[in-house]
Amino acid sequence: MKPIRVGLLGLGVVGGGTIEVLRRNREEIARRAGREILITHATAKNLDKSRDFALDGIALVADAHALVSNPEIDIICELIGGDTNTKELVLAAIAHGKHVVTANKALLARHGTEIFAAAQKHQVMVAFEAAVAGGIPIIKALREGLSANRIEWIAGIINGTSNFILSEMRSRGASFESVLKEAQAKGYAEADPSFDIEGIDAAHKLTILSAIAFGTPVQFESAYTEGISKLTDKDIKYAEQLGYRIKLLGITRWTKAGIELRVHPTLIPEKRLIANVEGVMNAVLVKGDAVGATLYSGRGAGAEATASAVIADLVDVTRMLTSDPEHRVPHLAFQPDQLRDTPILPIEKIETAYYLRISAYDQPGVMADVTRILADSYISIDAMLQKEAEEGEDIVDVIILTHLCIEEHANAAIQKIEGLPTIVGKVVRIRLEELN
């Protein structure tokens, strides 16, 4: 089957990430989507600009309007951002019968109702997973995964720049101004950071989430927006003393009187999982009447995280155009003829780290013997903790954390350790994973 052809509007950070990931995972993505997805054409404001990603095979087009009407293109991927030119281009693409994938929250928060009506009329999809919370599939979760629920409220950390600043202010007791400067130096904040730190970006995203949750048109103009620039480290410290953290939250809640739609700094109990989402990470907490609270967290920005959502949408459209409706999504994610009999490793062959608890007589040389056995089995030690012998006891607990090793090597070493005359009983062995 011939590839799906994508025309790319915008060759910035996310455009580059999309090109890279589509190229790197080309085969894996085709195994899932049912056919190949190819970016065939692209356009950008400045075509001559040097870029740190290769364009080989992609035809550069100067005229964006020619691109969105090109009959060879199936899907238009809009990654320009902003709502000035993009609205016109997206509407033109729709009018030409193109499906549209966009990461543009400002566009949809302001003109979504008009754009979706045009898509409905022209029988095309407008997909926008990347518009909210980067790589986290929150649009899919809300529109499909939680469709049984009356949504009660949503609370989200949906601006990474603000969350980075607040996390640093709390952990280091630093002022807003000093952390903002650092964030700008690291590239986490723009030269003009107001869009992020004044909550406008978060309000765009929240507007989209709210409409999807409650079945209303998008209503950005009614959102309340208050940023973090007036927060002091003093209040962050007092909040912490009371058991709370301050986050820039986007909150939307259904009430009998109407819908709350607001972005502002918010104290939340530190014991909530979402209170512990730090740095540039995003998280969205959704309360449904049946499911209760579910949390979705991950990278909310960045080239490849956003590309992940853009490409998921491209796969969605491709599957729709490729398979019978009842087999749109293959049962096991990959097309049935693309499954592979990759072997499952026996447990002896897996690689993991270990917590070892060893009971030993409290006498010289024991640790030298144990560490020698580990070294001989190619197992290196990450941390060691020796407990004091209790009053009148001559046996002590020694805890060793190892680095990664192959399980059969660990088993052999443990067997040798248990054979030492200075060791009492069995070694307690629990696996350890850093999960990073």
Add this chain to the structure above:
Amino acid sequence: MKPIRVGLLGLGVVGGGTIEVLRRNREEIARRAGREILITHATAKNLDKSRDFALDGIALVADAHALVSNPEIDIICELIGGDTNTKELVLAAIAHGKHVVTANKALLARHGTEIFAAAQKHQVMVAFEAAVAGGIPIIKALREGLSANRIEWIAGIINGTSNFILSEMRSRGASFESVLKEAQAKGYAEADPSFDIEGIDAAHKLTILSAIAFGTPVQFESAYTEGISKLTDKDIKYAEQLGYRIKLLGITRWTKAGIELRVHPTLIPEKRLIANVEGVMNAVLVKGDAVGATLYSGRGAGAEATASAVIADLVDVTRMLTSDPEHRVPHLAFQPDQLRDTPILPIEKIETAYYLRISAYDQPGVMADVTRILADSYISIDAMLQKEAEEGEDIVDVIILTHLCIEEHANAAIQKIEGLPTIVGKVVRIRLEELN
């Protein structure tokens, strides 16, 4: 359009929850799905058993085989569990051209390959969001939301019973046996708990996640399974001293040599979000090469949380049977003609709690004045913190946390407080949400 008709196999906890939620959210669900979803027939092992949910309108059928072949039924919803009779029933339903929604992890982990092949042949969907992690839409996230990624690994807390036991052992320093007894008394653990505490249930779920992540057939028979029954509170305590928590994790990882597929107690760094998922909650951490690590957490079991996933699948099938493919999922989740112009509340009308920081002269009567003003504005106080005046200062910080109130009442009270002669400058006001 006439309703989609569902035949229900099994009237246990999840069956009851599905009936309840479908009935309660009937209108909301139809606005999303495009038409009504009705359970028209049901069967159970013992039809005469008394149940704490109403069956009105649902025809009880004694013969499950008659039900799965009933030409009036569009979707068979299998909520019996176990893989003895269910395999035959599900295959019969598929052979009769019925779409199937199932929560049955044991069935799919053992016979998924055969069942999915039959579904492919008979052009029907077999949907199984409820089979893994209850209400968390992790199947949808993996199969669709993360389809751009090469999945590197998945680590999940996917058995609530075990997680409850480990959480209690850690927080109270209690033994495995004593917490297990308590969990049984609370209904969190079965009389024969081995299925949960020995990791078999988690291995069923992990097998499904692994196949979806890596594009392989389901291979439960190759999974390594080790439970929590031999864990001691001593090791939990030592792990904590080293900065780790012990969780029963299901881990599957792609390596060049093969796939790791293993369930066992695991130390994980306490600073990871997933290490802080406590009690009966579930969480799945997925590492993709483009998106990085994303976390999905929520209730992994229970009548309505599982029903949430079952009904999401019913909506998925219904949308497929109802709309044109490109409008399968409405842009704003609800059908375009079902959007409502629910008003957005102005910020003065929202309800929230507050953190108030007041600078006051350190003299008698100040707090009496402030608390009187709050009481007169119907604002009750949740907590109060008065800082000591610093050496040589005569102004102190007073922090007040309020209960929920309407923002305009808070504004009025703050204005009055700022008018007090004993108060210095503006009151700092930050909103507070408990998010529970």
